[in-house]
Amino acid sequence: MRIKKYEANSMNDAVRMIKKDFGPDAVILHSRTINKGGMFGLFGRDVVEVMAGIDVNIVEKKQNQEARKPVAAQIPTQQYPKEQVAQQRNIYAPREETKQYFRELTQEISPITSSLEQKVTTLTREMDDIKETLNIIVRKVANSPHPMISPKLMGYYKQLESKGISEDLIVSILQNIENDFEDKDLDNKQRINDYIRGKVIEMLGTTNQIDLDAPDAKKIIALVGPTGVGKTTTIAKMAANFSLIQKKKVALITIDTFRVAAIEQLRNYSNIIGIPMEVVFNIEDFTQALRKHKDMDIILIDTAGRSPNNRSQILELKKFLRNSFVDTYLVLSVTSKSKDIYNTIQIYSAIFDDKIIFTKVDETDSRGVILDVVQKYHKKLSYFTNGQNVPDDFEVANPGKIADLIFDV
Ligand SMILES: Nc1nc2c(ncn2[C@@H]2O[C@H](COP(=O)(O)OP(=O)(O)OP(=O)(O)O)[C@@H](O)[C@H]2O)c(=O)[nH]1
Numbered sequence: 001m002r003i004k005k006y007e008a009n010s011m012n013d014a015v016r017m018i019k020k021d022f023g024p025d026a027v028i029l030h031s032r033t034i035n036k037g038g039m040f041g042l043f044g045r046d047v048v049e050v051m052a053g054i055d056v057n058i059v060e061k062k063q064n065q066e067a068r069k070p071v072a073a074q075i076p077t078q079q080y081p082k083e084q085v086a087q088q089r090n091i092y093a094p095r096e097e098t099k100q101y102f103r104e105l106t107q108e109i110s111p112i113t114s115s116l117e118q119k120v121t122t123l124t125r126e127m128d129d130i131k132e133t134l135n136i137i138v139r140k141v142a143n144s145p146h147p148m149i150s151p152k153l154m155g156y157y158k159q160l161e162s163k164g165i166s167e168d169l170i171v172s173i174l175q176n177i178e179n180d181f182e183d184k185d186l187d188n189k190q191r192i193n194d195y196i197r198g199k200v201i202e203m204l205g206t207t208n209q210i211d212l213d214a215p216d217a218k219k220i221i222a223l224v225g226p227t228g229v230g231k232t233t234t235i236a237k238m239a240a241n242f243s244l245i246q247k248k249k250v251a252l253i254t255i256d257t258f259r260v261a262a263i264e265q266l267r268n269y270s271n272i273i274g275i276p277m278e279v280v281f282n283i284e285d286f287t288q289a290l291r292k293h294k295d296m297d298i299i300l301i302d303t304a305g306r307s308p309n310n311r312s313q314i315l316e317l318k319k320f321l322r323n324s325f326v327d328t329y330l331v332l333s334v335t336s337k338s339k340d341i342y343n344t345i346q347i348y349s350a351i352f353d354d355k356i357i358f359t360k361v362d363e364t365d366s367r368g369v370i371l372d373v374v375q376k377y378h379k380k381l382s383y384f385t386n387g388q389n390v391p392d393d394f395e396v397a398n399p400g401k402i403a404d405l406i407f408d409v
């Protein structure tokens with residue numbers, strides 16, 4: 001703040017002086033009337049004393065603004081002829097062609113802006129539609145434990161889930177129902193159960209059994225699979241069926257020489273059924289045994305159980321089974337975890353083609369994995385076993401029977 005003291009004859013004079021020094025932004029801080037010039041207070045005259053000041057910031061700000069003003073505005077007009085000043089000012093006025101340019105530009109832009117407006121309107125409408133659809137989905141999800149399934153069919157979802165059928169197959173079956181049934185028929189339990197059974201049978205596709213009377217029948221059958229799934233027992237059941245029921249000539253070969261007990265197990269069965277059995281330790285023995293029994297109607301080969309995690313052991317079996325006359329069946333227990341079953345199928349695919357025997361169906365109510373194996377891996381069911389009794393607990397797999405097994409009928 002700059003401050004100055006003034007003395008004037010009147011307040012008006014003082015203000016004029018202040019304004020001259022500080023400009024219109026000056027402020028009067030203090031004023032008083034004093035007597036000046038006389039002696040002892042006599043014969044003097046009254047003057048006005050004023051204290052005034054100005055904020056230096058305001059002054060600087062004003063000066064900067066002045067400096068930024070266009071040159072023409074700063075031209076002291078009285079120093080130049082009027083025409084010259086007008087000419088100078090015209091430099092800053094828009095020219096006619098500039099005005100024209102902006103007029104044309106506006107004309108060009110206006111269709112673009114109106115189409116943009118339209119697009120924004122359409123997008124807003126679409127966003128509203130999406131919001132509405134999302135709300136419907138959210139409401140549906142909130143009402144149903146499975147977002148893809150109508151709440152009316154959730155009972156069937158639970159039922160199929162309890163049978164061990166995988167989620168994606170259940171969803172596929174129930175979505176078929178939603179497509180094929182009218183809403184009012186979704187309450188018809190009998191119709192829906194029949195439909196589901198029909199779908200499962202359709203999904204199980206064709207099965208495959210050994211027909212020894214077929215002209216191209218393969219006569220040499222090997223069973224492979226993980227440890228303890230029931231290979232040896234199933235071989236005994238098959239041998240007994242072919243020999244005792246179908247009256248065929250049957251021979252057994254075991255390449256499972258890993259445990260003495262395994263050899264003894266099969267020898268016992270061969271003795272009981274009354275059929276020959278060979279124990280082979282290498283490829284030469286194997287070829288010799290096959291040659292020896294070439295006149296048999298069927299030769300059944302038992303193999304050592306191999307963990308799917310031991311790929312090299314599985315490939316070891318390949319040396320024996322790569323013979324094109326050998327038809328290899330994978331034996332799987334329904335009691336195994338689905339994940340392990342899928343893993344086994346993948347690893348054993350190196351030595352078996354597509355035929356599967358499921359064992360131990362009597363040990364669980366959850367047999368839906370059979371359907372998954374057929375659907376996901378395109379395998380064919382051949383037989384299933386449902387107990388430890390040789391030869392009784394052995395059945396030909398047909399889609400109707402498997403569907404009954406899955407639904408525990
Ligand atoms: N409950 C039931 N048990 C079965 C079935 N099939 C086999 N078993 C039993 O499963 C156990 C193992 O059977 P094995 O035939 O020795 O199995 P494996 O696959 O030959 O076994 P490894 O040769 O050791 O790999 C035995 O106790 C059988 O009685 C079946 O269908 N149901």
Ligand SMILES: [Mg+2]
Pocket residue numbers: 231232233256262302303304305
């Ligand atoms: Mg065995």
